[in-house]
Each structure stands twice: as structure tokens, then as C-alpha cells.
Amino acid sequence: MEGQAGIQPQINLNRRASVWKRLKRDKWLYILLLPGLLYFLVFKYAPMWGVLLAFKDYQPFIGFWKSEWVGVEHFRVFFQNPDFFMLLRNTLVLTLYNLLFFFPAPIILALLLNEIHRSFFKKTVQTMIYVPHFISMVIVASMSYVFLTTEGGAVNEMLYTLTGSKVDFLASPDWFRPLIILQTIWKECGWGTIIFLAALAGVDVEQYEAAVVDGASRWRQIWHITLPAIRSTIIILLILRMGTILDNGFEQIYLMMNALNREVAEVFDTYVYALGITQGAFSYSTAVGLFKSVIGVTMVLGTNWLAKKFGQSGLY
Structure with a gap:
């Protein structure tokens, strides 16, 4: 027993020496790590x-410290609010659309680009499809307005020429979600x-x-080699x-939302902005944001558990 008691401290000393040795050996890598660490x-x-x-x-x-503690009162009010289920429905429907249509889109596009063997043509296409990422969402919303407005919009003018009628894409609740998904994909x-x-x-190869x-x-090569890889x-x-299941992008939703499509457009992000910034309900809006964060963490842990349950690699 005395011998075992003496071995444990020696093992701890060896571990510490090993850690310091690695730190000294890779010091420049850890220095490069510092900016990112400080950022977080x-x-x-x-x-x-x-x-x-x-x-x-x-x-x-x-001030913060003199304000009264109310416990979970804000959460109780939020869950009893008639708008809660409307916000949850709108947020989850947009998330489902994103998972069904947007999430597979980069995979399919990457598979198509991978089949292009002409280097110049492949790089040209890649450059063209990368550019929209750097365009502000304000510009994207403005472009949508220019093309889809009933007052001289290119799409509606074409529809009027072909069918004799126009479609109010920007104000119609039925068109709001498809427009958001199309903008995101583009x-x-x-x-x-x-x-x-x-x-x-x-x-x-x-x-x-x-x-x-x-x-x-x-097709068989893609199905049996590329996709498994x-x-x-x-x-x-x-x-x-x-993890971002309840995040739909505040800026995009806010820019495309109006009084006529608000019933399907209002999501948690815009709700928090309306209450926290315009109405000054800081505590209540923080409770809504915390609710979103808890759901996001839960979904990440649950999805990771399912992935490992089915034999796939997870985050940890």
C-alpha cells in the first residue's frame, strides 16, 4: 500500500512535466491560439x-443590481402569451423549410461541381456562386422588391403580359416563406x-x-463512394x-415582413427586437432569448446523441 501511495504523486509529477514540455515545444501554436481564445x-x-x-x-x-428579482415570472408570462404558439409555429416552419430545401442544396451543388473536370470553367462557376454571400441582406431585400413589386416589378410585368394579372408576392402570406427560402438558397x-x-x-481516386x-x-459512384466519404x-x-433551430435570421425576416404578412412572418428574433428595443422590455426579451438558447443546446445534444447511437461520428 505504501508503494502504491508513493507511485501516484510520481505519476502526477510526470503528467505535469509532460504538459509543460508540450507547452514549451508548441508555444508558437498556443500563441496563435490566443487571439481566437480572447475573442470568445x-x-x-x-x-x-x-x-x-x-x-x-x-x-x-x-441599475441592474437594485432591480427586483422576479424568478421565472417572465417565462411564465411568455408561455401564457397568446403569441407564443404563433411565434413557435412560424419559427419551426421556416426551420423545417430550411432543413428540407436549403441544407441539401450546398451538398447537391458541391456534387455537381465535383463532376466538372475543366478547371477554368469550374473556378468560374465557383466564383459566380460565391459572390452573393458577400451581398448585404438589405441589397437582397431591395432586389426582391424591384423584381417582385406590383408597381413595375419585372416578374409581375412578365406575368401581366402572359396572364393579364399580377401577384402581390411581397404582401401575400402564402409567398412569404418560399421567398425567404429562395433568398437564402441564392x-x-x-x-x-x-x-x-x-x-x-x-x-x-x-x-x-x-x-x-x-x-x-x-450515379452509382456518387451514391456508393462520394456520399459515404x-x-x-x-x-x-x-x-x-x-443548434440554431430557432434562429431564422433577424435581418432578413425584418426586411421582408410587413403588416399584411406579419401573421406568418413574426418569429422569435423579430419579437425580441420589437419588445426589447422598441418597447424597452429588456428582462422579458432576455427571457425569450434565453429560451431560444436552451432549446438550441438541447437540440445539439440530442442530435449528437442520435448520431452516435446510429454509429456516426458526432461533435464529441
């Missing part, structure tokens, strides 16, 4: 104390292919050569996507 500490972790506002009746004039689909193209670059020898068609990347991105 200052802009991500330090502001987290602000979630305490959700449990206070915050009054700006008397703007972000090309940029989303970068990760998948990087994953495709690591696929062993010999597997394709063996498949050709066996008589496999291009990037499956882990798809799953990890899906898990991360589930």
Missing part, C-alpha cells in the same frame, strides 16, 4: 452574465459548398477507378444546424 472570452463568455436580466424586473434608471448556397468541396477533395472497372455508372461532414454540419 470577451464577446461570447463575458456577456453571458447578462442572462440574469431574464430573472429580474430590470429598470435602467435604478445567397448562401454557393458559400456552403466550400466545406463539402474540401471534403470531396479527400476522396481516394482509386475507389472511382475500381468502380469504373466494375462497370459502375456515375462526406457523410461525417454532413452529420456534423447538421448537428451544428440544429
Whole structure:
């Protein structure tokens, strides 16, 4: 027993020496890590104390510490609010549309680009589809207005010429969600292919050569070689996507929303803005934001658990 008691401190000393040895050996890598670490500490972790506002009746004039603690009162009011289920429905429907239509779009586009063997043409197409990512959402909304407005919009003028009638795309509740998804696909689909193209670059070429020898068609090669090779990347991105299940992009929704489509357009992000900024309900809006964060963490952990349950690699 005395020998074992003496061995444990020695093991701890050896571990500490090993850690310091690695730190000394890779010191420049850790120095390069510092800017990113400081960014997350200052802009991500330090502001987290602000979630305490959700449990206070915050009054700006008397300060944070003197404001009264109200516990979960704001959450109770929020869940009993008649708008809660409307907000939840609108948010989840948009999220479902994004998962069904936007999430697969970069994968399909990356597979198509991977089939292009002419380098110049491939790079040209990539450049063209990357450009929309750098365009402000304000510009995208303005372009949508110019093309779709009933007062001289190019699309409506074409419809009027062909059918003799116009469609009010911008004010119609039925067209709001399709427009949001189309805007998202046009703007972000090309940029989303970068990760998948990087994953495709690591696929062993010999597997394709063996498949050709066996008589496999291009579709069979994609199904049995390409997709399995990037499956882990798809799953990890899906898990991360589930973390933002209640985030639909405030700027885009706010710019496309109006009084006529508000019933299907109002989501948690715009609701928080309306209450927290325009009406000064800081504590209540913080409670709504905290609710979103808790749901996001839960979805990430649940999706990661399911992925590992089915034998796939997860985040941890």
C-alpha cells in the first residue's frame, strides 16, 4: 500500500512535466491560439452574465443590481402569451423549410461541381456562386422588391403580359416563406459548398477507378463512394444546424415582413427586437432569448446523441 501511495504523486509529477514540455515545444501554436481564445472570452463568455436580466424586473434608471428579482415570472408570462404558439409555429416552419430545401442544396451543388473536370470553367462557376454571400441582406431585400413589386416589378410585368394579372408576392402570406427560402438558397448556397468541396477533395481516386472497372455508372459512384466519404461532414454540419433551430435570421425576416404578412412572418428574433428595443422590455426579451438558447443546446445534444447511437461520428 505504501508503494502504491508513493507511485501516484510520481505519476502526477510526470503528467505535469509532460504538459509543460508540450507547452514549451508548441508555444508558437498556443500563441496563435490566443487571439481566437480572447475573442470568445470577451464577446461570447463575458456577456453571458447578462442572462440574469431574464430573472429580474430590470429598470435602467435604478441599475441592474437594485432591480427586483422576479424568478421565472417572465417565462411564465411568455408561455401564457397568446403569441407564443404563433411565434413557435412560424419559427419551426421556416426551420423545417430550411432543413428540407436549403441544407441539401450546398451538398447537391458541391456534387455537381465535383463532376466538372475543366478547371477554368469550374473556378468560374465557383466564383459566380460565391459572390452573393458577400451581398448585404438589405441589397437582397431591395432586389426582391424591384423584381417582385406590383408597381413595375419585372416578374409581375412578365406575368401581366402572359396572364393579364399580377401577384402581390411581397404582401401575400402564402409567398412569404418560399421567398425567404429562395433568398437564402441564392445567397448562401454557393458559400456552403466550400466545406463539402474540401471534403470531396479527400476522396481516394482509386475507389472511382475500381468502380469504373466494375462497370459502375456515375450515379452509382456518387451514391456508393462520394456520399459515404462526406457523410461525417454532413452529420456534423447538421448537428451544428440544429443548434440554431430557432434562429431564422433577424435581418432578413425584418426586411421582408410587413403588416399584411406579419401573421406568418413574426418569429422569435423579430419579437425580441420589437419588445426589447422598441418597447424597452429588456428582462422579458432576455427571457425569450434565453429560451431560444436552451432549446438550441438541447437540440445539439440530442442530435449528437442520435448520431452516435446510429454509429456516426458526432461533435464529441
